[in-house]
Amino acid sequence: MKILLAEDTRDLNRAETAVLTMQGYAVDSAYDGEEALDLIEKNGYDAIILDIMMPKMDGMTVLKELRSRNIVTPVLMLTAKSEIDDRVEGLDSGADDYLTKPFAMKELIARVKAMTRRRTAYSTTELKCGDIVLNAESQELTSENTVRLSVRELELMQTLILNRDKELSTEYLIEHVWADEKDLPEDAESQKDIVWLYINYLKSKLAYINSRVDIMGERGGAFQIYLRAESS
Amino acid sequence: MAESIYGDNLPQMQDVMKRLEDRISEIREELKKKYGSDPVEHCLSRIKSEESMREKCRRKGLPETEESALGVLTDAIGLRIVCAFVEDVYTIRDYLAAMPDCTVVQEKDYIRHAKPNGYRSYHMILRVDDAYFAEIQLRTISMDTWAALEHHLKYKKNPAANTDLLVRELKRCADELAATDMSMQTLRNMIYRDELPE
Numbered sequence: 001m002k003i004l005l006a007e008d009t010r011d012l013n014r015a016e017t018a019v020l021t022m023q024g025y026a027v028d029s030a031y032d033g034e035e036a037l038d039l040i041e042k043n044g045y046d047a048i049i050l051d052i053m054m055p056k057m058d059g060m061t062v063l064k065e066l067r068s069r070n071i072v073t074p075v076l077m078l079t080a081k082s083e084i085d086d087r088v089e090g091l092d093s094g095a096d097d098y099l100t101k102p103f104a105m106k107e108l109i110a111r112v113k114a115m116t117r118r119r120t121a122y123s124t125t126e127l128k129c130g131d132i133v134l135n136a137e138s139q140e141l142t143s144e145n146t147v148r149l150s151v152r153e154l155e156l157m158q159t160l161i162l163n164r165d166k167e168l169s170t171e172y173l174i175e176h177v178w179a180d181e182k183d184l185p186e187d188a189e190s191q192k193d194i195v196w197l198y199i200n201y202l203k204s205k206l207a208y209i210n211s212r213v214d215i216m217g218e219r220g221g222a223f224q225i226y227l228r229a230e231s232s
Numbered sequence: 233m234a235e236s237i238y239g240d241n242l243p244q245m246q247d248v249m250k251r252l253e254d255r256i257s258e259i260r261e262e263l264k265k266k267y268g269s270d271p272v273e274h275c276l277s278r279i280k281s282e283e284s285m286r287e288k289c290r291r292k293g294l295p296e297t298e299e300s301a302l303g304v305l306t307d308a309i310g311l312r313i314v315c316a317f318v319e320d321v322y323t324i325r326d327y328l329a330a331m332p333d334c335t336v337v338q339e340k341d342y343i344r345h346a347k348p349n350g351y352r353s354y355h356m357i358l359r360v361d362d363a364y365f366a367e368i369q370l371r372t373i374s375m376d377t378w379a380a381l382e383h384h385l386k387y388k389k390n391p392a393a394n395t396d397l398l399v400r401e402l403k404r405c406a407d408e409l410a411a412t413d414m415s416m417q418t419l420r421n422m423i424y425r426d427e428l429p430e
Contacts, residue, residue, distance in 0.1 A: 025414065054252045095425075130425070144344075144345060144346075145345070145346040145406050145407075145410070146346075146403075147346075147406070147408075147410050147411040147414065148407050148408045148411045149411065150411075171255070175393075187430075190429065193428070195430045196427065197418075197422065197428070200418045200421075200422060200427075201415055201418050204414045204415075204417060204418045204421075205411060205414050208413075208414045209408065210344050210345070219427065
């Protein structure tokens with residue numbers, strides 16, 4: 001997952017970059033607002049961290065600028081403790097969250113995680129997990145071979161990958177993956193059938209591309225992806 | 233008429249081909265009884281024509297002899313078995329591999345390991361009666377569709393049409409068909425296990 005960190009204080013920028021990198025994020029650093037905007041335009045990010053006080057272009061302007069260009073990447077604002085108006089203005093202008101300085105690194109990580117969890121399913125174009133790559137744009141699931149996924153299969157696979165460390169209940173999947181389904185039957189048994197069918201689609205396709213990734217769980221229960229010990 | 237590149241082996245080759253065809257019919261009958269449906273959509277067989285066998289020898293730098301045609305090259309006798317579902321391919325494969333008068337000389341699983349252009353099929357080379365080679369291609373209807381259509385496009389005269397874009401798009405089509413194959417397979421399995429709602 002790729003993050004842009006815009007922070008003009010060099011030491012702080014370095015420390016935050018190190019901490020986020022340790023968490024497995026790929027971090028690009030910017031030291032002023034213009035550089036940040038340049039990078040955002042050039043690269044796709046899964047999250048952006050913006051310090052408000054920055055030379056050349058302040059964080060608020062960067063935020064407004066990118067929202068005006070329909071860039072919906074989640075943004076975490078870094079504000080000084082006294083600047084209540086900044087926080088309100090930031091959130092009103094499309095920031096997803098804020099953090100007041102000074103903050104603990106632990107909290108920065110927690111907030112970035114929470115924010116990316118909310119958005120990744122829609123903003124990430126490529127997800128990797130074990131020996132598979134899931135490309136949201138081309139709707140392709142690739143390991144040794146490639147297969148194309150339907151929109152619903154893609155969303156289900158994304159949700160499973162992004163939550164690989166926990167089991168997801170059938171109810172959770174219905175709420176998150178089938179949220180926009182208008183014709184979704186309301187009774188629980190039918191919903192279990194639907195989720196189970198799509199889990200089976202994905203399991204077959206994973207095996208078909210010769211991947212070691214598989215999904216565990218039974219009809220109506222909770223599901224989680226895992227890596228099989230050996231490819232069959 | 234000039235002497236055949238196959239020497240006087242043609243009658244025996246016809247016989248081997250016929251036996252393989254009959255065997256496949258038996259397998260189909262057996263599986264139909266067992267599962268209630270025929271796993272094979274259709275089956276084609278041919279003996280490679282004199283002309284294309286000679287052409288292939290030349291292309292491979294081999295002398296145009298009986299030894300080249302029957303001892304070096306392995307596709308003088310060819311069968312293509314087109315199956316309904318992906319798993320049927322492997323079922324038929326197992327039956328063929330178990331035939332007592334045949335040994336499996338080589339197998340290539342281009343289904344599990346699709347070719348870079350998207351081609352999918354299961355290839356087997358059998359040696360029948362310790363004498364004749366036969367090449368078997370097993371694939372699903374979807375894979376057969378793709379191979380047939382790709383063949384149509386590949387042999388168009390316009391060389392400009394053979395762009396990276398075309399290659400990429402053909403691969404995309406192959407992958408989409410593969411996805412459909414797997415969806416249909418999943419549906420069949422779930423129906424079979426009675427896991428789909430009424």
